[in-house]
Amino acid sequence: MFSLSEILFPSRCIGCSSLGISICSACRLNWHPHIYKREILVLGSTFPVLSAVQYSPIASRVLLSAKESQIFAADLLISKGLKHSLQYFINHYGSGTLISVPSRKSATRKRGRDFLKEITSSLATEMKLPAAFPLSHRRKVRDQSQLNIEERSQNISGAFEVSTQFAARNSQGNIAPKLIVIDDLITTGATLTEAIRALRTAGFTVLGAVTSCTAKPLR
Numbered sequence: 001m002f003s004l005s006e007i008l009f010p011s012r013c014i015g016c017s018s019l020g021i022s023i024c025s026a027c028r029l030n031w032h033p034h035i036y037k038r039e040i041l042v043l044g045s046t047f048p049v050l051s052a053v054q055y056s057p058i059a060s061r062v063l064l065s066a067k068e069s070q071i072f073a074a075d076l077l078i079s080k081g082l083k084h085s086l087q088y089f090i091n092h093y094g095s096g097t098l099i100s101v102p103s104r105k106s107a108t109r110k111r112g113r114d115f116l117k118e119i120t121s122s123l124a125t126e127m128k129l130p131a132a133f134p135l136s137h138r139r140k141v142r143d144q145s146q147l148n149i150e151e152r153s154q155n156i157s158g159a160f161e162v163s164t165q166f167a168a169r170n171s172q173g174n175i176a177p178k179l180i181v182i183d184d185l186i187t188t189g190a191t192l193t194e195a196i197r198a199l200r201t202a203g204f205t206v207l208g209a210v211t212s213c214t215a216k217p218l219r
Ligand SMILES: [Zn+2]
Pocket: 013, 014, 015, 016, 017, 018, 023, 024, 025, 026, 027, 028
């Protein structure tokens, strides 16, 4: 027996494409939030990065479903992972304003949205935290997925800028917010390193970062 909504919008598992619910129980096991901790070194200081899910072929399909196919159930899974790590982060390192890492401009244009910005906004509302989106690309960068460690760090080096309006919150004698950087995936840490470097250089205190997935760096 199918419900009307299933007939109109037959849903398939995001992880394995089998017909049924948005994620089947077998794939759900691959998206069960834990806490994975890494540290990255930026400008001589160490920053904690907490992640919820280890990267796998299934996790990869969840991220791609949100990024490329705008599948809302995938947004929800990413959001749940982020919420889990963020809660742990706040308990251990304190609370702050959420700052999402921007997608490449060409990707945002093609997809019609910056998926991480949308997820971060709704997560901030849900957790009653402030969020801001001051980071943007100052130049073109290549898609990182096929690049090795060295190529990634060259590709992203100096790529982010902080909006002058947001940076001015520091210089006008206001108490600048402490920041927590949000991304979907940490692999080599190159992107988060650059995001934190840009924010630190603009004078902000960064507490660390939270991602939904963590992948072992490529060799
Ligand atoms: Zn499945």
